[in-house]
Amino acid sequence: MKVDRYFASSKICNVCGNRKKELALSERTYICECGNRMDRDVNAAVNILKEGKKIYKKCA
Incomplete structure (x- = not known):
């Protein structure tokens, strides 16, 4: 799977989703x-x- 290169992975809290x-x-x-x-x-x-x-589930 490829995630968009501009996906703000560092700026998003992995617990609550706050950006x-x-x-x-x-x-x-x-x-x-x-x-x-x-x-x-x-x-x-x-x-x-x-x-x-999430991307995988959309494709499956």
């Missing part, structure tokens, strides 16, 4: 209002996995 307007590359920890706090790259990876599964 940050700005997220500097220097911010290595993703912190959300819902309390989710995790490595920025891990958060992005979880979001990409979820998006890939």
